[in-house]
Structure formats: C-alpha cells, structure tokens
Amino acid sequence: MPDRKFRAREIRRQAAEVAFERKHPEHISNGEEFKYRIINEEKNCKGEVTRKNNKPSHIANFTKGLPHDVNTGSLVSSDDYQQFVAGIDSGDVRDFKDTPLGPPGQDGERCPNWESQLAQSNKVSVRAWESQGAGLTFDLEGPDAQSITMPPAPKLDSAELITEMIENYSMALLRDCPFARFGESQTVERAIRLLNDSPWIKCPDTLSLSDAEKKRLRGPFCTQNVFRGITTGDDVGPYISQFLLIGNQPLGNGPDPSTDGFIRYGSVRIDQRVRTAKENLDFMTTWEAWVDVQNGADVRGLETYVDVNDPLAYRFLATPRDLATYVHYDALYEAYLNACLLMLEMRVPFDPGLPFRLPDHIDKQQGFAQFGGPHILSLVTEVATRALKAVRFQKFNVHRRLRPEAVGGLVHRFKDESRDNKGLEVIETLVKALDGELLAEVVKHNELQNQNPDRSCDPSANMRSYLLAMAFPEGSPMHPSYGAGHATVAGACVTILKAFFDHSWELRDTNGNPYAYEASPDGSCLQSAIQTLKPHEALTVEGELNKLASNISIGRNWAGVHYFTDYIESIRLGEEIALGILEEQKLTYGENFSMTVPLFDGGTVRI
Template structure:
C-alpha cells in the first residue's frame, strides 16, 4: 500500500508539472476601457454632469446592472465601475456587496441614491416591467438581478489548465470594420428569427440580409489596413446562402443548418440499426428511456426590449427572466423540432450548458459509433478478454464530456470579468439608438462609423420598421414618436443578455471543451449512418435530407458546437467573435485535461484529435 500511495502522489506531481510547464500566456485587452471620456462640463452644470466631467465613459465596457442615466443610457457615476472592478479583482464578497446594483433612485427629480437596497421596491420605467410586477411574482415588485460568478476566474482547480493559464486575443474595437460587421450580423439575425431554416435558400428577407452584409468592408474583400494577426485569421469572405449565419469550422457548411445531433433520433432499445423511421422520430435513447429533440414553442414574431424605457430597465438590472411567452400558433403544439432561429434561441436560453454534448454522446453510443482507433478494448472479446466500462467505455466518456464544462466556465469567467469586460450587443444597440435620436453628442463619436455604415446600407431603417411593428402590436404604442424611432436591437429574451460581459461566451467555451472531448474519444472520421434529416418548416416533423453529402462525426460535432454558440447570437446576446475565439479557449482546456488524465492510465493508448483550426494533434 505504501508503494501505491507513493505512485499516486508521484502521478499527481507529474500532472502538476505538465500543467506548470505549459507556456505562460499574456492577457491583453483592446485598451478601450479607459480610452473614451465624458467631456468637460460648463459652469453651473447640474451635479449629475459634474461627477462625470472628464471621467471615463466606459462607452464600450460592460456596465449592465450598475446605475445608468436616463438621457444617454451610460453609466451614471464612473466610480461605480471602479468599485465593480475592485470586487472582480479581489473576489471578496464584501467588495461585491459594496457595488451599486440597480437604477438611480430619485425623489422630486433629484438623485437620492444609486442602486437598490434590501427590501426596497423599485419604480421601474417601462410599461412592460411594471406589468411583470404582478405576473408570476405573487404581486411583488420586479427585483434587481445580480451579476453571475464574477469571482470564478480567481478560483483554482486540481485538473487541467488553470483558469488564468489560457487566454483570448483582444476584442474588436468600436470603430473597427470587424465590429461594424459583427453588429450588422446580429441585427440581421434578429430580423430573421422566424424564418424556417428549411426556407433560407429561397427566402427574400435572407437574400436581402446577405446583400446588405456584403456591402460591408469586412465581407466584400476591401483592403483593411492595420489588422492584427488574430483579426486577419477571423476575417471572412463574401456571405453566401451556403455560409450565411453558420460557423467557421470544418463541417459547418456541409448539409442541413442544424447538426444531426440536434434533431435525428436513434434506434430504440431492442430494435435493429438506424432506419428512416427511427431517425425521423427524433427519439434518442437514454438508457431504457428516451428523450425527443424538441423545444418549447415560443410565441412567434415576438421580440423584446424595443423601447428605450424597457432597454434602460434591463441595463439597470431589472430581473425579467421567465416573462417570455409560449403561446404559439396552436395550443396543442407546445413542443416542436428546432425549425427556425427562434427555436434555437429558446434551446440555448434554458439548456444545461453541457446538455447538447451529453445528448450527442448518448446518440453516438446508441448508434454504435466506434471510438478512436488508438483507444484499447475495441477488438473481439475473445481477443481482448476485457471490455471498456469504468475506463475506455460509455461511463468514462459520458462523465468526462460533462466534467470539462465547469473548468471551461471558470476560464471564460476570467476572460469576461477580469480581462475584457466587453459590452453586449444590446448595449451597442442602445448607443446607436441614442445617436439616431439625439445626434451630435460627442460622447458617442467612436460609434459614428458604425452608425453611418449601418444607415448607408439600409439596415437601421429595416430595424426601425421592425421595432415599430413590435411596439404597435405588443406594447400598444399607436401614435407616440418612440414607436417609429426605435433602433434598439430586438431581443429574443425579455431580460436581454446574462449578467456577465460578452467576451468570451460561456456557451461557446463549454461547446469547445465538450466537443473536443467527444472528437478525441470517438472516431472523428467515421461517417454517421443515414438517413440524414432536417426539421420541416412547421417543426412538427423531420424530413429526409435527400442528396446530402456524407456527414462525419467531426463535422457534425463542430456544427453542433457552432449551432449552440451561434444560437446565442440569434438571441442577440453575443457577437461572432464571442463564438469563434471561445470555442478555441474551451478546446485548450479540454486538451490540457486529456494530457493530464493520460498519465493516470496504465494502458498504452493514443487519441487523434482534429482541432478547430484544421490541424490534428495526437494525445
């Protein structure tokens, strides 16, 4: 036993050395956090203006939850942001409690406090928020919503790379062609939420969106001076119907938009192999039970946060979670296959973050997809005399594919809160809304190139028309000016984005980590058994995808990671770079865990792993 104890200690030490000897990283932000300032105030200016004079405006920083001014939607008191950062850096819960959370408190037109106090009912601004005070809250007022795990990046872990040992490149800056293109893409996606994926190829609105995007420098091949290496690697070519709103990795543009792991069923227990009937039923084997690849049917053509008051309430932390509606076109069709972007947004609104990858693993086990050839115990029993189970078997991979998720979340939380603190797309929409309705404010100058370009290509006019319809139908705004002058980003969720910054994306980082584990264990070049399927436009059934090229395990897993990550973009809560850089962050976490775990097994084995950048490594 002493020998075993010593061996166990030595392996842990060796794993620690593997982690320690990885090349150190430098965490670099884009430098905008303190760059933009409020202008000087004139004599006899009101106190609200004096406290901001010459101070950082945090125009491109995540400030959601802190008190904001009603007139411009920017942070009311710059020192609140520094308190916010102090808590993030220290991880001390006492610093978090000192950070103002909620709107400005006024009495007689004067500010009497910043943030909400325990037991205090808040007088929110918008009609929607006020209406939610009695809905599902037993008559209570809408509370404020706390930030999420802003200290997680300071924690330590006993497996895999430390949360601060991996990094991401700086995010695009406000006036860059890349961010202009990213915001344009998110706006276009918001306008297309109810177009069925099956109709994308022939839909006029999709074609119009593609035409507008291709006028932008980021997509049309125009020369862009001064791009960093990371930005150059991210740059995409012309948008086509084949690649529009899809991911950028191998397999993303092959076959139907949705990964087979989000729709196709598997053989039932006791049946034979995959058939057209089992694939189109959409039932996936879960032990002796099944689940069906369907989602709750959200009310179609219903978007949120399209009035300034509503937008402001959300920026001030109004907790509107759970107030979306699910009426649908037919009361009996409460669940359906993921037929359009709104359905995908609903999926990623409430999924357990590793859910899609656990489900994919269950699907592949039910389909009998072989493991990587380098993994042992795959020969005939009479030869190996051993089967994989606790190691190199189903329970091993099922637990490991979920195990990496928590490590990925800690790493991305450090990037979100401690390094980049990037504002969400909804906040950029607020900047553009104010610029269009109150032109000439020099505070918003960094976003002028974006405002001008999105106006020139006709996108902001399309957004204005969309929001006018929303405000007329859903919010009863029949004749006031704001009904017709809202340029805010229409959101799929009434509460908007989560209470943490945009870059990186939690869903995408977990996607990168979990999919990397699956690609390492399963034979990634294996062709999935057909028939391949896609949801019908109504979502009530699955259709056979005739003529689809062979779909590989690698391609459909990459597509699954992209679907889930970009599903958050469809909801309006993330940008493209949040997806593309975060899946690589998650991949680095998973590779580190695999490298360290390999030390703990006595068997001589290997894994061939295709990375998101197209290279292949061997573990």
C-alpha cells in the same frame, strides 16, 4: 499497498508538473476601457469655465446592472464602474456588496421604480451579476483558469464590429424564417449582400490587422454558409447538426430511430423537440424597456409560448427562434451529452488509437470504467466547469466587452435626436454602415413590436427605435460578452467527443447510404435534406460535432446576446481546456493508447 500510495502521489505530481509547465500568457484587452471620455465644463456666474470634468464614459464596456441615466442611457458615475472592477479584481464579496445595483439612487431596493410597462406590471426585482469571481478560483485538473487567454476583442470603430452588427441586426429580423427556407428569403439575400459589401469581408487587405484578426477573417457569404461557423463541416448539409435532431433506438422494437427524435436515457427517453416560443415576438424594442434592462430589471421568464395544447407546442428546431429557445434554458453540456449517447447507441467506432476495440473473444475485456461509455459520458460533462472558470476570467477580469444590446442602445442614441449623443463620435462609422435599408427594416420591425400592450406606459411615447430586438425579455445574462460561456463549454465538450470517437466516420443509414435530416418548415417532423449535400459529400462525426458547437454558440447570437467573435475565440479557448485535461489524464492509465484530435482551426493533435 505502501508502494501504491507513493505511486499515486507520483502520478499526481507528474500531472501537476504538466500543468505547471504551461506558460501563463499575458492577458491583453483592446484598450478601450478608458479611451472614450465625456468632458463637462463647469462655469461660474460670469460664464467663465472654472473646471473641466474629464471622466471615462465606458461606452465600450459591460455596465449592465450599474445605475444608468434613464434619459441618456449613460452611466451615472464612472466611480460605480471602478467599484465594479474593484470587486472583480479582489474577489471579495464585500466589495460587490458595496457596488450599486439598479436604477439611480435605488441601490439595495428589491423592487425599484421601473420605466417600462413590462417591468412595472410584473413588479420585478433587480438581477445580480453572475459568478464574477469564478476566474479567481483554483482547480485540481486541467489548465489553470488564467493559464490560457483570448486576443483583444474588436473595437467600437473597427471594420470587424461593423460586420458583426450587420450580422446581429439581420439575425434579429430572421428569427422566424425556417432554416429550410433560407434560400427563398429576401432578408437572407439582403444580409448576404450587406455582409459581402462590408470592408471586413470585401477588402480585408486594406485593413491593418493583427494575426488574431487575420484568423477571424471569413466569407464571402452565400446561402450555404451565412450565419454559420467557420470550422470543418459547418457549411456541409443542413444548418442544424444531426445531433440536435435525430433519435436513437429505444429498448425493444420502435419506430425509425433517426426520425422519431427520441434519445434513450437508459430505460427512459427524452424528446429532441423544443418548446415553441410565440413567433414575431421580440423584446427590448422601446427605450424604456432597454434602459430598465441596463439597470438590472429581472424580467426573466416573461416570454410567451404557444399554448401547451397546440399540436406544435413542441417541435423540432425549425427556426432561429427555436434555436434561441434551446440555448436559453439548456444545461450547458446538455447537447454534447446527448450527442455522446447517440453515438454510443449508433456504435460509432472509437478513435483507432484506443484499446479494447477488437472483438471480445480476442481482447477478452470491454471498455467501461475506462475507455467506455461511463468514462466518456462523465468526462464530456466534467470539462464544462473548467471551461466556465476560464471564460469567466476573460469576461470579467480582462475584456469586459459590452453586449450587442448595448451597441444597439448606442446606435439608437446616435440616431434619436431626442437623446443625448455626447461622446458617441466613435460609432459614427458604424451607424453609417448600418444606415439605409437595414436600419429602415429595424425601425419597421420595432414599430410592429411596440404595438404590443406590454411595451409602453405612455400611449404618446415615440415607438420608433433603432434598438437591437432581443429574443429574451431580459436580453443578455449579467456578465460581459467576450468570451461566451456557451461557446467555451461547446469547444471543450466537443473536443472530448472528437478525441474518443473516430472523427472521420460518416453518418449513414442501415443500407450504407449517406443521410441528412432537417426540420420541416413548421417543425412538425424531420425530412430528408440529402439535396443539401453535394455529390460524394457526406456528414461526418467531426463535421456534425463542429456544427453542433457552432449551432449552440451562434444560437446565442440569434438571440442577440453575443457576437461572432465571442463564438470563434471561445470555442478555441474551450478546446485548449479539454486538450489540457486529456494530457493530464493520460498519465493515470496503464494502457498504451493514443488519441488523435482534429482541431477547430485545422490540423490535429495527438495525445
């Protein structure tokens, strides 16, 4: 026993050394935080300029929750932003208590005076920021939250952001188009054309790009790859991963487990169908609603769903709105835990390098507490908190990138002659790229939305807006955009699954035929999508797990709360976290084994 005590300490020391030897990188933002300034001249009674105020506007940064002027949408004071950053840097709860939250002059009030009908009629309170100190905490396993990083986010005047906002505005217009009918949609066709004509896609060679930006290049687009991820398998077969649709075999006899949509949790089961949100209903399409949300109005939970007695009150993931609903309320590791349960019941082979893979009469033991179901199921959830801590540091302490809804506010201010657009020259190129048929459709869409009775307190108010319509009343969460929490968790959890399971295994039916399912256009059932596969093409574990990570990550883009770069850079961050945890845990097992993990960017790592 004394010997065991010292050996246990030595293993922990070795794991600590593995973690210590990882180089802590330099964290670099895109440099926009203090770049854009507002110059106000003060004059005396003779009209002479006596002083010029030159303060940063922070229009490229996350300012949600801080006091914003209800007329201009601008920060009331850059000093408020500095107090916000001071609290982030110190991690001291007292600094955050000193940070003003809510509309101007109403800090500390539970129910401030709101501008929009939705916030007023529901008498909502203010909404606090989320876990801004998580990136300062320490951990006992895996890479330290500050030992991995993300490259600078795209700037407001970049060609990449133009492509991202064409994408986001187009996605907002497509929330109720069934995935199965993307090939018939004129809106999808227009989005493909506009994206392919953007400089980022059409002529990247003319741009001066960093290595990180070159890794994010994509396209050209077609119906099969638009609005999808860029990892292996993303453009193969149906849009939605099989792991978000299919069921598995229940206890005893039951219906075809592939199409009934029920996943067995021990002796109980859960349904893959999601609650059906009311179609053609978006939010934050009036200036009043937009500025209330920027001032921290807590309008969460005020979305509307199909009547619970409707036969389609719950349905398979048929539309982008369904996917947005899924990622609105999911427990962050939920989809990957489900995927693990599905693969275990389907008897997907484990990685060839793992032990206990031979028949019982040869191995004389089975995997369980190590290299079996409980081991994998617990580890796929265990990495989630580490992912959240690492991405919180990037969000709050490094990049502080504004959300897409805030870019929509800048576009509206630039286009709306009744709003102050001082200091918005930097987005002129963006607005010109969006202008024309896309923004015309945005205006038309928002005008229809603004006929809803919850939209304005003033019947004479201008209902014309260029705002990015949101799937959720509250818009984005109360933390910066880059990186994405959902995507970082996706990258970490999927990497664990690819490490344990044979990633090249093909999904086939009991007769050995390739299969692929997608939701029917109304979401009432699953239908064959074999026609989406090319000859000799099949869905693999790696491809469908990558697609699962992309679905969940880009599902947040469908809601309007993230950009494409938030997805791609965050799954890479999550991948690093998972690999680091696997490297350290390898030291704790006595068996001689290896794992071969396919990476999101191609190639493999062998642990």
